[in-house]
Amino acid sequence: MTSYIAPRKDMQFLLQEVLQAPRSDIPGYGDLDEGFTAAVLDEAGKVAEEVLAPLNALGDSEGCVLENGVVRTPKGFDAAFRAMKEGGWTALDCDPEYGGQGLPYLMQSAVGEIFVSANMAFNMYQGLTHGAYSAIHTHGTDALKAKYLPKMVSCDWTGTMNLTEPHCGTDLGLLRTKAEPQEDGSYLITGQKIFISAGDHDLAENIIHLVLAKAPGGGEGTKGISLFLVPKILVNEDGTLGAPNNVSVGKIEEKMGIHGNATCVMNYDGSKGWLLGELHKGMRAMFTMMNEARLGVGLQGYAVAEAAYQNAVIYARDRLQGRAVTGVENPSGPADPLIVHPDIRRMLMDQKSFIEGARALTFWGASLIDRVHRLGDQEADGLIGLLTPVIKGFQTDKGFESAVQAQQIFGGHGYIEEQGMSQFARDARIAMIYEGANGVQALDLVGRKLAADGGKHVMAFFELVKAECKAHDGDERMKPFTEALKAGSKQLQAAAMYFMQNGMKNPNAALAGSTDFLHLTGHVCLGLMWTKMAKAAYAALDAGAGDQAFYETKIATGRYYMARQMPACAMHLARIESGADPVMALAAEAF
Template sequence: MTRYTAPLKDMQFLLQEVLKVTQSDVPGYSDLDAGFTAAVLEEAGKVASEVLEPLNAVGDREGCVLENGTVRTPEGFKAAFAAMKEGGWTALDCDPEYGGQGLPYLMQSAVGEIFVSANMAFNMYQGLTHGAYSAIHAHGTAEQKATYLPKMVSCDWTGTMNLTEPHCGTDLGLLRTRAEPQADGSYLITGQKIFISAGDHDLAENIIHLVLAKAPGGGEGTKGISLFIVPKFLVKADGSLGARNPVSVGKIEDKMGIHGNATCVLNYDGAKGWLLGDLHKGMRAMFTMMNEARIGVGLQGYAVAEGAYQNAVDYAKDRLQGRAVTGSENPSGPADPLIVHPDIRRSLMDQKSFLEGARALTFWGASLIDRHHRLQDAAADGLIGLLTPVIKGFQTDKGFEMAVQAQQIFGGHGYIEEQGMSQFVRDARIAMIYEGANGVQALDLVGRKLAADGGRHVMAFFDLVKAECKAHDGDARMAPFTDALKLASKQMQAAGMFFMQNGMKNPNAALSGSNDFMHLMGHVCLGLMWTRMAKAALVALDGGTTDAAFYEAKLATGRYYMARQLPACAMHLARIETGADPVMALPPEAF
């Protein structure tokens, strides 16, 4: 059996000492004092460990079942979902006008990590609803907002996003779902969507599907796509539920992981829908949901690995195997615990240093989203746009790798289902694929985001790194961080220069290195985060903290990342500078 404990001290450290939320000029941040954030996170931690985590293996084992056209969720999910609703956890950062609590997105992210670590599949039901809520909030009419948002904030109704079809995933210009306009202003939606997470279930009274479809007159490709609100049950004028809309579950997908979430094939047979946003501008409205989802998936990448790591640490401390090469550390026992062995310690340090760095990057990203939304800060919007494919792609690639490393600590026992470690690996795997597969994230980063607005945002990122390093000039204690970060930043700039010099005449030269660049930038981002965390730890130690062990551990973990992980930037740069020739050398028939 597995267990999970929310890393409250690490979260508080980031909020209060690294981000220094109460000193921020972002509206609402001044209310996030240590007492308030501790109370919220502690209560979320209780829900996670007492309600959600015990259902994680249940959901994995039972999965979801399609019965008489309706999906039944695993045992205990209904009661847990009711508890989430009753506790107000579905409404944390939602608009108070529609029943939300109005907290910053940063707090939604912190709580979201806790819930994902405890039970990723379960949390997706409310997580996807939040994304649909955001799309309607941003693009809906006043009537649409009044009709749908209060019920979605409370999760009495849940939401989905419907993009993928059997013949098209990333290339949405190929979609075939059609929307036929009706005299009353509605549309009849006909087509099939696949891979629809939380597509149907028994947790809510209604499900509000956001569906991409092509209406007449839109032309070919993505420019002709519109977004429609298609409820499972039609909503009457008084807000009560009416007839069942002709949208049905074709089947539940048989998946590698996240078994507790109902991933459905949905068939739309002339289902009634209403345009969300502008006609033929559906991609813009959908990307409101997609961009939020990509940050959320990046969070999933490290949050699932956090759960795996905690169990790996427990096992490494308890399991007796072999003797320490420097002499027995458990002389009264038959063997020493696994954690005495250097390679086990390396694996745990790989995990710990990534997890804490990824959490810092995600929290910083969430604060940029708050800054954009609450202050209309265009620079913050540009920066989080640049960081989004890195947060999604790098963190889910590495998160899966860390989940595998955690499983490896268990040896053969990690491969046995009763230990629960394989679920972490299987659940983590989907995060690399959905909301835009990671190869697409890398292409987006190199092909679009680096050059966006004339390269202004990547230059702003380099300026941030430079300023961070300069701020610590003369502090020898910070040298292991700033020296490594300067070098990694130069390597990232060299990679960018290679793209500039070669990409226009041979686009393959840039795109062949896109995955390496995403990882290179990911390491630089975590290096920046560790530099900030190291400074905060030193400030606490200099101030005479009563918890010196916590801050010393932060510094040691950060030094490990800078010494053992950041050198990967040189490898990624070397690969990038080989260009397209090694990648494209073979003709298709040679494979």
């Protein structure tokens, strides 16, 4: 049985000391003083620790069941969902006009991490609702917003995203679901969607499906796609529930993990739907959901790893096996705890330094989103656009690796379902796949984001890194950070240069290195984050701030990342510079 404690102190360190939220010029950040954020994190932590985490293993073993067309979630999920609603946790950063609390997205991310760590599958029910809320909020008419958003903010009704069909996932231009316009301005939606997370369940009175479909006259490919709001149950003018809307569940998929979330085949059979955003411009509206979802998935990557890590630490401290090579450390026991062994340390440090770096990157990313939404900052918009595929792809690849490493520390016990470590690995695996498989993220980064607006955003990123390094010129203590960061940044620039020089005449020369570029960028981002964290930790130590051991641990963890993870940058660059030939040499038949 696994356990989880919300990392309140690490989060506070980021919010108050690294990002210094209350001193930010972003509207609303002034309220995020130390006492307030501490209270929010503490309350969220209690819900996660006491209500969500105890249901995590049960959700995995019991799973969701389809009986007579109705999906039943695991025991206890309904009560927990009620607790989430009653605590107002579903409405944190939503628009106060529709019942939300209007907090910054930064706080939504911090609280979101806590809930995902405690129970990823459970949290998806409200997570997807939030994505659907955002799409409706951005693209819906006032009438649609008034009718649907209050109930979605409270999670009385939940939401879904319906993109994938059996024959197409990434390539949405191939989709076949049809939308026929009706006289009253609505559409009738017909088609089959698969892999719909939270597609049906017993936690809410109604489910608001956002469905991509083709309406007549839109032409071929993705250009002809529109986004529709399709409720499971029709909503009357007075807001009460009306007749069922011909939406049915074909089956629940048997998956590798996230068993607590119902992944459904959804059938729409002339279901009534309403257009969201412009006709035939559904891809744009859909990306409102997708970008938010991608950041959310990047968060899942390290949030699951955090839960796995916490349990690995407990096991490594408790399990007595072997003796320290440098001399017995537990003379009164039959053996020393696992944590004395250097290779166990290596694995724990890998996890710890990744997770804390990824948390910093995610929180910083969330603050960029707030900057966009609350200040209309175009530079922040470009930067977060560039970083979104990195946060999604890098953090989920590494998050899975991290969960697998945590499992490894348990030895044979890690492979037994009873211990719960297998679940973390199996749950973390999906994050590399959904909301755009990580190869698609790499393609987005190299094929679109890198050259967007004349390469302006990546240049801005390099300037940021340069300025950060420059700020510590002459500070000997910061050298292990700035030197590794400079080296990584230089390698990243060389990689971008290679793409510029070779990608024009042979696009494969860039795309063959896309995943390596994504990981190289990820390491430089985490190197930047560790530099910022080290700076904040030294500042606290210099000021004689309270918990000296906490700040020293931060610095040591960061030094580990710089010494042991940043060397991956050179490997990625070497791979990139080997070009397309090794990758594309074989004919398709030769595999």
